[in-house]
Amino acid sequence: MPFGDAHNQVKMKFSSEEEYPDLSNQHNNHMAKYLTPAMYRQLRERATPNGFTVDGVIQTGVDNPGHPFIMTVGCVAGDEETYEVFKELLDPVIEDRHGGYKPSDKHKTDLTSSNLKGGDDLDPDYVLSSRVRTGRSVRGFCLPPHCSRGERRAVEKLSIEALASLSGDLNGKYYALKNMTDAEQQQLIDDHFLFDKPVSPLLLSSGMGRDWPDARGIWHNDNKTFLVWVNEEDHLRVISMQKGGNMKEVFNRFCTGLTKIETLFKERNHAFMWNEHLGYVLTCPSNLGTGLRAGVHVKLPNMSKNAKFEEVLKKLRLQKRGTGGVDTAAVGGVFDISNADRLGFSEVELVQMVVDGVKLLVEMEKKLEKGQSIDDIMPAQK
Amino acid sequence: MANSFTRMMSGRHTAVILASIGAGTLASGYLLSDHVVAAAERTKLYPPSADFPDLRKHNNCMAAALTPTIYGHLRDKKTPNDWTLDQCIQTGVDNPGHPFIKTVGMVAGDEESYEVFAELFDPVIKDRHNGYDPRTMKHPTDLDASKITSGMFDERYVLSSRVRTGRSIRGLSLPPACSRSERREVERVAVTALSGLKGDLSGRYYSLGEMSDREQQQLIDDHLLFDKPVSPLLMAAGMARDWPDARGIWHNNEKNFLIWINEEDHTRIISMEKGGNMKKVFERFCRGLKQVEHLIQERGWEFMWNDRLGYVLTCPSNLGTGLRAGVHIRLPILSRDPRFKRILDNLRLQKRGTGGVDTASTGDTVDVSNLDRLGKSEVELVQLVIDGVNYLIECEKRLERGQDIKIPSPILQFRK
Numbered sequence: 001m002p003f004g005d006a007h008n009q010v011k012m013k014f015s016s017e018e019e020y021p022d023l024s025n026q027h028n029n030h031m032a033k034y035l036t037p038a039m040y041r042q043l044r045e046r047a048t049p050n051g052f053t054v055d056g057v058i059q060t061g062v063d064n065p066g067h068p069f070i071m072t073v074g075c076v077a078g079d080e081e082t083y084e085v086f087k088e089l090l091d092p093v094i095e096d097r098h099g100g101y102k103p104s105d106k107h108k109t110d111l112t113s114s115n116l117k118g119g120d121d122l123d124p125d126y127v128l129s130s131r132v133r134t135g136r137s138v139r140g141f142c143l144p145p146h147c148s149r150g151e152r153r154a155v156e157k158l159s160i161e162a163l164a165s166l167s168g169d170l171n172g173k174y175y176a177l178k179n180m181t182d183a184e185q186q187q188l189i190d191d192h193f194l195f196d197k198p199v200s201p202l203l204l205s206s207g208m209g210r211d212w213p214d215a216r217g218i219w220h221n222d223n224k225t226f227l228v229w230v231n232e233e234d235h236l237r238v239i240s241m242q243k244g245g246n247m248k249e250v251f252n253r254f255c256t257g258l259t260k261i262e263t264l265f266k267e268r269n270h271a272f273m274w275n276e277h278l279g280y281v282l283t284c285p286s287n288l289g290t291g292l293r294a295g296v297h298v299k300l301p302n303m304s305k306n307a308k309f310e311e312v313l314k315k316l317r318l319q320k321r322g323t324g325g326v327d328t329a330a331v332g333g334v335f336d337i338s339n340a341d342r343l344g345f346s347e348v349e350l351v352q353m354v355v356d357g358v359k360l361l362v363e364m365e366k367k368l369e370k371g372q373s374i375d376d377i378m379p380a381q382k
Numbered sequence: 383m384a385n386s387f388t389r390m391m392s393g394r395h396t397a398v399i400l401a402s403i404g405a406g407t408l409a410s411g412y413l414l415s416d417h418v419v420a421a422a423e424r425t426k427l428y429p430p431s432a433d434f435p436d437l438r439k440h441n442n443c444m445a446a447a448l449t450p451t452i453y454g455h456l457r458d459k460k461t462p463n464d465w466t467l468d469q470c471i472q473t474g475v476d477n478p479g480h481p482f483i484k485t486v487g488m489v490a491g492d493e494e495s496y497e498v499f500a501e502l503f504d505p506v507i508k509d510r511h512n513g514y515d516p517r518t519m520k521h522p523t524d525l526d527a528s529k530i531t532s533g534m535f536d537e538r539y540v541l542s543s544r545v546r547t548g549r550s551i552r553g554l555s556l557p558p559a560c561s562r563s564e565r566r567e568v569e570r571v572a573v574t575a576l577s578g579l580k581g582d583l584s585g586r587y588y589s590l591g592e593m594s595d596r597e598q599q600q601l602i603d604d605h606l607l608f609d610k611p612v613s614p615l616l617m618a619a620g621m622a623r624d625w626p627d628a629r630g631i632w633h634n635n636e637k638n639f640l641i642w643i644n645e646e647d648h649t650r651i652i653s654m655e656k657g658g659n660m661k662k663v664f665e666r667f668c669r670g671l672k673q674v675e676h677l678i679q680e681r682g683w684e685f686m687w688n689d690r691l692g693y694v695l696t697c698p699s700n701l702g703t704g705l706r707a708g709v710h711i712r713l714p715i716l717s718r719d720p721r722f723k724r725i726l727d728n729l730r731l732q733k734r735g736t737g738g739v740d741t742a743s744t745g746d747t748v749d750v751s752n753l754d755r756l757g758k759s760e761v762e763l764v765q766l767v768i769d770g771v772n773y774l775i776e777c778e779k780r781l782e783r784g785q786d787i788k789i790p791s792p793i794l795q796f797r798k
Contacts, residue, residue, distance in 0.1 A: 210472060
């Protein structure tokens, strides 16, 4: 077990005021916003059944004050029960992060890809690639910040077994990080599949980098369009992707693959962590609900220089990133555009927003290319 | 929240059963005592063999000593502060080490770690400290600087002299394990004591979190400021948590006696000055240390020390004296001589770059200090550095004159 949440009994001999973290050092994250001394006093007396404590939840937010412009979450879950045992802190964090989602709200899960309208015709001259990712946690095991080596290995073993049963266009192979050959490693890098040991202090402070690369690995199908990361930031990250603009096909494969994997896990007596309030339960509160990020790499050189770009994105409930993923810059006018929401909307709803939104952005880009105005096609707030 | 609140008496096992019938397993209102039951379940589900780390690519003292048998004995033990073996070894699991440099690979979370996990610490200590056996040997402590002879170096060669050590406050957990309040208590105890120093030792404390930009710049210019650790060895051991809370630097007005608070140890004490007067540096070191110890004792505190391990510090490599006495020395000819390394080895000295550990030398100037920490007293080690550095200067002078030099015979390890 990592350090922040150790020896809770011992800490209890010191007063809550003495233990309360100093969050005045320009702390700008959701945890720092909501953790009052009174709340800390209440929460520090508790532990989840797996011994995860409030200090474990908040360590990453204490160590990483955040950025004046970007509000990070500042807390993580060590197990499924964290969200219940420390709800006094996590409920307001969730509400703040997920656009006003209340403790009494219900989250809808919809992985029926036929419910998606359109999405197979995004202009490939602009939309270079399409991708959908989510995460899944295996019920009964602690999450990456808190799991022991034994648990992490058990998650890997289960995942390997389940994935080995996939067939047809989902037939594939598992590459354990610690066993791969140099040639395999290079191929995975060239395919942009390989994930590396986290360097972000946000992740490292929470204990997710422990024992690297033990029980970490990558599985992908032979076609290289369906990819699973094992034991990186979550138990599983599931990714469907391909070049071009056929988001519908990407989403079809995503839903089919996920449903098959879930079935295979259930056959082995393991469910995914899910409940009707939080949807799929993942390590970071920002990924609750669908855990879904559906996005495209799209050329928007004119649109991105337009004064209304941010406003349009906001109205469409989309966010932009550089093509290296979160915290990277756009290169050559190519942006990563994806849904901003995770919780409170179903998977189908979120992918629909991306499909419709990107269609509009490309339309706007084409207009700007011709020197036309985009004012008449400005969207309403979704 | 979820509709069903089920009072669970055992966490994982029941969760697995319920998971297989598809029910939610959220529980409510767990108090600290409940998870003890779950912890027992957990040890049954995951025997030590399930958790034994994969150390096949590792080159550190911990990996060399840790067997599945030892791990099996120690995994479920805890110190009185609830510190575990997995926490001691995490840094060594996460950092396999370097083929050329054998790191230690484990840390203590508290004074009791060295006892509770002795089955692993003892062989690691033996490996790191050239055969010193904590089960059978005694460590001598001697801070009587008057015993030092020939402690003034030729300043055409020696540019600066420095002695450092660490001290831990008994009763408070060490940096990998300490809670915020313990760390703040260390700061309070140390700063209160230091404010009692007088005369040439009188000085001031600068809290890392509260210093002004000007103060920070001055400390950087004086080469006194320490920064948040970036070394993965330290980060993986949990020592950077809550940075910069309760961290700071104290120094005397003359800037030749300096204390780091809550960096890698509770306190690091440094005496230094330009030039070659090592005896004076060590005299101030001993005097300052004794006064600080006296001042904390007045308030009912003491340093962690025992006669097997000497002064107890976070890293096993710093046990005993925790002392590194060294000089920045110009040895343009000798440092390029192929016999240099062997001479240093036999004199029980090590060279580092002038940026400290893991840095390279700039120009002809090299940092030379004692290799050993445990099994010899402070006086013995400083004398060894003085005699050794004088020998190096002699060699340099001889080479300047075109004369030959001799590799000295190796110094005995431990007193018989």
